[in-house]
Amino acid sequence: MSTETRARPPAAHRRPGRLGRAEPKASDRRRAGVGRLAAVLLSPTLITLGLVVGYPVVEALRLSLTVTDQHINQETGLIERTGQLGFDNYTGLFRGESGARFLNALWNTTSFALATGTLVTVLGVLMALVMHRAFRGRGLFRAAVLIPWAIPTAISALLWRWIFSTDGIANDILNTQILWTTEGFQAWLSVVIADTWKTAPFIGLLVLAGLQVIPAEVYEAAKVDGSSPWHTFWKITLPLVKPALVVAVLFRLLDLLRMFDLPFVLVGRGKRSVETLSMLAWDDMQNLRFGPAAAYAVVLFAYTAVVAYLFIRVLGADVVGRGMEGKR
Amino acid sequence: MKNWLRTLGIFAIVAYCLAPFYWMVVSSLRRPADQFSNALVPAPPSSDNFAAAFDPNNGFARALLNSLVVAGVTTSLVLAIAIMTGYAIARLDFRGKGFVLGMVIATSMFPGITLLVPLLRVFTELSWINTYQAMIAPSLSFALPLAVWNLTTFFRQMPYELEEAAVVDGCTPGQAFRKVILPLAAPGVFTTAILAFIATWNEFIIAVSVVNRQDMKTANVIVATFTGQYRFDQPFGTQMAAGVVVTIPLVLMVLFFQRRIVEGLTAGGVK
Numbered sequence A: 001m002s003t004e005t006r007a008r009p010p011a012a013h014r015r016p017g018r019l020g021r022a023e024p025k026a027s028d029r030r031r032a033g034v035g036r037l038a039a040v041l042l043s044p045t046l047i048t049l050g051l052v053v054g055y056p057v058v059e060a061l062r063l064s065l066t067v068t069d070q071h072i073n074q075e076t077g078l079i080e081r082t083g084q085l086g087f088d089n090y091t092g093l094f095r096g097e098s099g100a101r102f103l104n105a106l107w108n109t110t111s112f113a114l115a116t117g118t119l120v121t122v123l124g125v126l127m128a129l130v131m132h133r134a135f136r137g138r139g140l141f142r143a144a145v146l147i148p149w150a151i152p153t154a155i156s157a158l159l160w161r162w163i164f165s166t167d168g169i170a171n172d173i174l175n176t177q178i179l180w181t182t183e184g185f186q187a188w189l190s191v192v193i194a195d196t197w198k199t200a201p202f203i204g205l206l207v208l209a210g211l212q213v214i215p216a217e218v219y220e221a222a223k224v225d226g227s228s229p230w231h232t233f234w235k236i237t238l239p240l241v242k243p244a245l246v247v248a249v250l251f252r253l254l255d256l257l258r259m260f261d262l263p264f265v266l267v268g269r270g271k272r273s274v275e276t277l278s279m280l281a282w283d284d285m286q287n288l289r290f291g292p293a294a295a296y297a298v299v300l301f302a303y304t305a306v307v308a309y310l311f312i313r314v315l316g317a318d319v320v321g322r323g324m325e326g327k328r
Numbered sequence B: 001m002k003n004w005l006r007t008l009g010i011f012a013i014v015a016y017c018l019a020p021f022y023w024m025v026v027s028s029l030r031r032p033a034d035q036f037s038n039a040l041v042p043a044p045p046s047s048d049n050f051a052a053a054f055d056p057n058n059g060f061a062r063a064l065l066n067s068l069v070v071a072g073v074t075t076s077l078v079l080a081i082a083i084m085t086g087y088a089i090a091r092l093d094f095r096g097k098g099f100v101l102g103m104v105i106a107t108s109m110f111p112g113i114t115l116l117v118p119l120l121r122v123f124t125e126l127s128w129i130n131t132y133q134a135m136i137a138p139s140l141s142f143a144l145p146l147a148v149w150n151l152t153t154f155f156r157q158m159p160y161e162l163e164e165a166a167v168v169d170g171c172t173p174g175q176a177f178r179k180v181i182l183p184l185a186a187p188g189v190f191t192t193a194i195l196a197f198i199a200t201w202n203e204f205i206i207a208v209s210v211v212n213r214q215d216m217k218t219a220n221v222i223v224a225t226f227t228g229q230y231r232f233d234q235p236f237g238t239q240m241a242a243g244v245v246v247t248i249p250l251v252l253m254v255l256f257f258q259r260r261i262v263e264g265l266t267a268g269g270v271k
Helices: A028-064 A088-094 A096-131 A139-150 A153-163 A169-174 A185-211 A216-224 A229-257 A261-266 A277-286 A290-313 B003-028 B048-053 B060-091 B097-107 B112-125 B132-156 B161-168 B173-201 B205-210 B219-224 B236-269
Strands: A066-072 A079-085
Touching: A028 A066, A028 A290, A028 B060, A028 B097, A028 B112, A028 B132, A028 B173, A066 A088, A066 A290, A088 A096, A088 A290, A096 A139, A096 A185, A096 A229, A096 A277, A096 A290, A096 B003, A139 A185, A139 B003, A139 B236, A153 A185, A153 A261, A153 B003, A153 B219, A153 B236, A185 A229, A185 A261, A185 B003, A185 B236, A216 A229, A229 A290, A261 A277, A277 A290, A277 B112, A277 B205, A290 B112, B003 B048, B003 B236, B048 B236, B060 B097, B060 B132, B060 B173, B060 B219, B060 B236, B097 B132, B112 B132, B112 B205, B132 B173, B132 B205, B161 B173, B173 B236, B205 B219, B219 B236
Parallel strands: none
Antiparallel strands: A066 A079
């Protein structure tokens, strides 16, 4: 995968093309034409995303601010539901039983992201270092590494539920009698292990792609200067691979923050040790408590937005990446 | 790094990646009576678990068809839309391009549940519960950004001279796109199709929320909720067999197209 900015002649030496890369003085009409073509080509995507993403986000916000009241109408004797604007769904996040459940889910979501995020990053970088150079082109090897990524999460959750079952292979190998998928720290750990297995090789592949674009001369120069392998790794490899790594880790973290399938199938619904924000919101949604469900969902949304913002601003994650090369 | 150390590392990675998968295959091939055996090879091997998975009571065959319909339709829709958008972002010069691409990528970061809570209400009002469109529409929210992003990267990699030559030869930009760019972008479109298909085939939270009728469930959902002969006894053997069946198409894709898949996956991440 080549990654250098595509070398194209500077605009001044180029023929003014009809595709909008014209000189500033070139016809405005042509520019307007390109703009119109772009609008036509973009609108299906923008309309679709507006319907299936934009509208739901706004509606989730509205739902989370709608307090539903149920009472009996004195005149008709029927149960009536009224909705008014209010913050009750949010204050409920910190009060009483629902508050405790929310904070627990928030903690699970955070701890899963931190623990698994760290594990997959370390393992992924290690794997990439091993894969680098030695087996660069081996198709079968690469296919093997892709297998955990390709297995549907729900199926891999079942697989790990089987591995972690009472008489399963995990207890057999460890010579233990742990009840992995019941409430407790071991259930949390089983989710971390299963997720790490599934995603570390994937991070490894992304980091490997970053490693492969570091020119060999850089390493040769380091060698000539007498740099130790350890020193080379920290001072050369890691900084150069950082752009690829940061983006890969960001997307992994966002995936972890919305984790649902794995704890849901591996351990089960309503289990406190592994209940994430997504699961909590899902549970309320299934019970038609849309207000609280929307509040959890909006909190999760804000949480992921803050994490993404921090990665982009503080760590300089360039998520737009190659798509914007050649922008002028 | 020393050579033997690297070889050892390679073996460790392969074992790490394949051992759990191997366990799924082995467990699926055991006789139900041997289900709790932890022997590394099933002896004697048996296809009973597969037969049990396809037992008509499970509705597994129908669920596979449902998965295929949802993933297939979503992939086709997404490709049709994303090809145009990817081309526009990669090749046309217009104001607000950075904003558009940024928005498309940002939408792929949104948690599924945030979209699902309001959508479930809407689908209930539209009587869309237990329909394909209720699974397909939300799936667009993650498959479309993925496809736009991938295709944008692929279109960008093509030399600009191609269109310029086509235009000099008298093509309109539209013709240049259809007759010159699109045929050459076929590998990129194909890769994007594979990635979008895998992503939709593996989807779970949407399918488990908007469908409750047995004959409309997707394979992932139905396998996760298989019940045994006696209700409280989780039928792991049958589930492993069904899991193998669900995974086979993906494993085949990975085997045949691993180079393309890796290229597609790394396209966005590596600058």
